[in-house]
Amino acid sequence: MPKMKTKSGAKKRFKMSATGKVMAGQAGKRHGMIKRSNKFLRNARGTTTLSAPDAKIVKSYMPYNR
Template structure:
């Protein structure tokens, strides 16, 4: 059997923690900051851990992680 390839888009967007959880950047922070509240902008800094249902999809895209 040939090796499975990682999805290039997933490689760029997601990282894994030491325990195997999936870390991603916060959503809703690319543009349109003028209409967001300051509280929203503060809370969307940095990264977040994905829920299990979403992490399962990402792990399929990156089979050897």
Template sequence: MPKMKTKSSAKKRFKITASGKVKAAAAGKRHGMIKRTNKFIRDARGTMVLAEPDGRKVVKNYLPNGL
């Protein structure tokens, strides 16, 4: 059976760290920022590490061969 292909959309959205954790950009920053608090805007900068169960799902279903 051939290898599963990596999903192109997942390649652009997720990065796998050296320890195997999955990093992604914080959600909720596209529009409607006027009603968000300054703390939310600050905290949403950069990337965040996904929770362990979510990271496992991403790797298993979308990034089977890593990046």
């Protein structure tokens, strides 16, 4: 049986936490920061955990990282 492949885009964008949740960068911080409120920008720092349906999709892209 050959090795299963990991999606290159997924391994660059997501990482798994120790408990098996999928961590991703916050959305909405690429451009257009002037029109966003300071509260939004503060809350969008760092990373966040993906919802269960989204995490299920990402985990299928990363077969060895479970």
